[in-house]
Amino acid sequence: MFSIDVFSRIPVYEQIIxxxxxxxxxxxxxxxxxxxxxxxxxxxxxxxxxTIQKAYSELDLRGIIFSVPGKGCFVTENAQEIVNKxxxxxxxxxxxxVNELKIAGTEYKDIQAIIDSIYNNKEE
Numbered sequence: 001m002f003s004i005d006v007f008s009r010i011p012v013y014e015q016i017i018x019x020x021x022x023x024x025x026x027x028x029x030x031x032x033x034x035x036x037x038x039x040x041x042x043x044x045x046x047x048x049x050x051t052i053q054k055a056y057s058e059l060d061l062r063g064i065i066f067s068v069p070g071k072g073c074f075v076t077e078n079a080q081e082i083v084n085k086x087x088x089x090x091x092x093x094x095x096x097x098v099n100e101l102k103i104a105g106t107e108y109k110d111i112q113a114i115i116d117s118i119y120n121n122k123e124e
Contacts, residue, residue, distance in 0.1 A: 002036070035074070
């Protein structure tokens with residue numbers, strides 16, 4: 001399920017966080033689902049267990065997973081809501097970026113073309 005791009009500039013723990021959030025957002029990980037143990041994922045990805053633990057700790061802080069001692073980590077009941085709310089906050093960032101592009105002289109049709117190409121992409 002999880003995979004690591006060793007050539008990416010994104011830190012490994014952040015790649016794991018992003019993938020977990022993406023899986024929750026898409027419904028691949030649902031409330032109550034158990035996620036791989038730190039040790040198991042560490043072996044599978046050939047990544048230091050501390051890196052996996054760092055990602056899991058951050059997911060726990062964000063309220064996306066919770067830990068049950070001796071049982072493992074599970075997706076929280078409201079994980080999808082949390083992830084989707086976080087993604088919607090990025091609209092504010094997009095608005096600011098579009099404003100900057102407008103000030104820089106970028107044409108509306110160029111911005112719209114990019115948005116259209118993303119929304120019309122059938123692979124997503």
